[in-house]
Amino acid sequence: xxxxxxxxxxxxxxxxxxxxxxxxxxxxxxxxxxxxxxxxxxxxxxxxxxxxxxxxxxxxxxxxxxxxxxxxxxxxxxxxxxxxxxxxxxxxxxxxxxxxxxxxxxxxxxxxxxxxxxxxxxxxxxxxxxxxxxxxxxxxxxxxxxxxxxxxxxxxxxxxxxxxxxxxxxxxxxxxxxxxxxxxxxxxxxxxxxxxxxxxxxxxxxxxxxxxxxxxxxxxxxxxxxxxxxxxxxxxxxxxxxxxxxxxxxxxxxxxxxxxxxxxxxxxxxxxxxxxxxxxxxxxxxxxxxxxxxxxxxxxxxxxxxxxxxxxxxxxxxxxxxxxxxxxxxxxxxxxxxxxxxxxxxxxxxxxxxxxxxxxxxxxxxxxxxxxxxxxxxxxxxxxxxxxx
Numbered sequence: 135x136x137x138x139x140x141x142x143x144x145x146x147x148x149x150x151x152x153x154x155x156x157x158x159x160x161x162x163x164x165x166x167x168x169x170x171x172x173x174x175x176x177x178x179x180x181x182x183x184x185x186x187x188x189x190x191x192x193x194x195x196x197x198x199x200x201x202x203x204x205x206x207x208x209x210x211x212x213x214x215x216x217x218x219x220x221x222x223x224x225x226x227x228x229x230x231x232x233x234x235x236x237x238x239x240x241x242x243x244x245x246x247x248x249x250x251x252x253x254x255x256x257x258x259x260x261x262x263x264x265x266x267x268x269x270x271x272x273x274x275x276x277x278x279x280x281x282x283x284x285x286x287x288x289x290x291x292x293x294x295x296x297x298x299x300x301x302x303x304x305x306x307x308x309x310x311x312x313x314x315x316x317x318x319x320x321x322x323x324x325x326x327x328x329x330x331x332x333x334x335x336x337x338x339x340x341x342x343x344x345x346x347x348x349x350x351x352x353x354x355x356x357x358x359x360x361x362x363x364x365x366x367x368x369x370x371x372x373x374x375x376x377x378x379x380x381x382x383x384x385x386x387x388x389x390x391x392x393x394x395x396x397x398x399x400x401x402x403x404x405x406x407x408x409x410x411x412x413x414x415x416x417x418x419x420x421x422x423x424x425x426x427x428x429x430x431x432x433x434x435x436x437x438x439x440x441x442x443x444x445x446x447x448x449x450x451x452x453x454x455x456x457x458x459x460x461x462x463x464x465x466x467x468x469x470x471x472x473x474x475x476x477x478x479x480x481x482x483x484x485x486x487x488x489x490x491x492x493x494x495x496x497x498x499x500x501x502x503x504x505x506x507x508x509x510x511x512x513x514x515x516x517x518x519x520x521x522x523x
Contacts, residue, residue: 163204164197164453164460167230169220169245170259172209175363176237178393179438180209183259185431186442187234190450193426198446199453199460206230210241217244225254231460232257234445237438239263239309246270255452255463259445260438264313267489269520274463276470276488278445280410281516282313283320285387288494288510289358289408290321293385298322298355300330304345305360306337314360314387322358330354340368346376357382362389367397374401388412388497388504392437395502405499411437411479412495412506420478435478444477448484451475487518 168187170180184207191203206228208220217240224230225248233249233256236242242261249256250272258266258275262282266275293301301322305311311334319329331352333345349357357378361369366389373379379401388409395402423443427435448470455469456462474483475490482492494511497504 163202164199164232165204165206165228165230166198166449167224167228167233167235168205168207169210169224169233169235169241170207171212171237172207174212176212179237179260182436182438183234183237183442183445185427186435186439186444187259187446189423189427189430189439190443190446192430194450198450199456199458201453201458201460210236210238210245212236212238212241214238214240214244217241218248221245221248225249225252231255232449234259234442236261239266242266243270246272246275249274253463255449255460255466257445257448259441262313263309264516264519267485267487267516267521268518269522271487271518271521271523273467273523276448276484277490278448278475279441279490280492281489282310282387283317283516284492284514285408285410285494286314286317286358286360287321288496288514289385289387290318290323290327291325292406292408292496292510293318293356293358294322294325294327296356296383298383299327300354301327301356301358302331302333302349302352302354303329303358304333304335304349306339306365307334308337311337311360315358318358338365340365342369342372343376346372346378349378349382350376354382357384359384359386359390361386362392363394364397366390367394367402370394370398370405371401388437391497391499391504395499395504398499402499406507407497407499407504408494408510409437409497409504410490410492410494411440412497413503414506415478415480415495417478417480419476423478437479440478444475444479447475447477448473485515485518487516487521487523489516489518491515 237260239261255274258277260279264281303315388407451473452466452470456465482490496507496510
């Protein structure tokens, strides 16, 4: 071979290798699977979580771990019967690096099984089912939200501190409501109070009158409820119409008043609830987050947007620890486990079960806002009962 031929051949080889490398780099994106509701009752919640996640990515130049992000989205329709098939689309067909979802606990439980079976990383940005970071905990399963137990336990403590001795609880008969009332009862009775009656009605029944009549006859010191959405608004209006609000204080987990105060009108005024986020938190991160969110989406963020934002923050921490390589799953997991998340809700870390150890706030309803009153419990960790990790 002549020298010139050798040079040309080497140059051609280098160009070919460079082109191949460049192509590999172009395809080297982080694949994020968003399995959230985009239709039905929880569509607004799914949108808020998505908005929050994408806002964090945008604030980081459109990247996570230094890599561009490619999104794959599936509408879970809040339907547990379709959850396995939908999760498999993202995990097996699209081969996402991380599965993010969802709102509905029944759907999240099925998603978690698919994620575990396929060793896919999963971040739960809402569903509060205690089991996810309890008996169903796994090295690959993380949460950026809460357990049903956390805000409820905090309210049990608050009710006892207010001097109440006898309380009635009322909720829909489903996992979220029952786990919430159990959390309240645990803290309230530990402090010397007594839950004198535990009432339930089928989900999503909103015929509250028989229960209100019984509450009036029992004359408890207070009532604790777990309701959300339109049912929450109707319950609070009915509670006031029955003449109970003025004589028997009503308490609830924060979902009672989140997004429902406008529908409640005057009936919601002054209600006290507990949650891991509130209006009027005095921290710079929240101020910047709210400003950016309002500019981008032309609306105010809520707790769901915060949970989506923090899901992205949590994954970013993992990728940073793995040098930006999502395939180094063990390193990603270690990075997420060790992360301290600078959240709009206030900084939090993760428990051994991968659930946020976070402040729970006491909030009071004013107009359409849940204004922070105080920190009910600082750094509350879920007990993660049944987690063998």
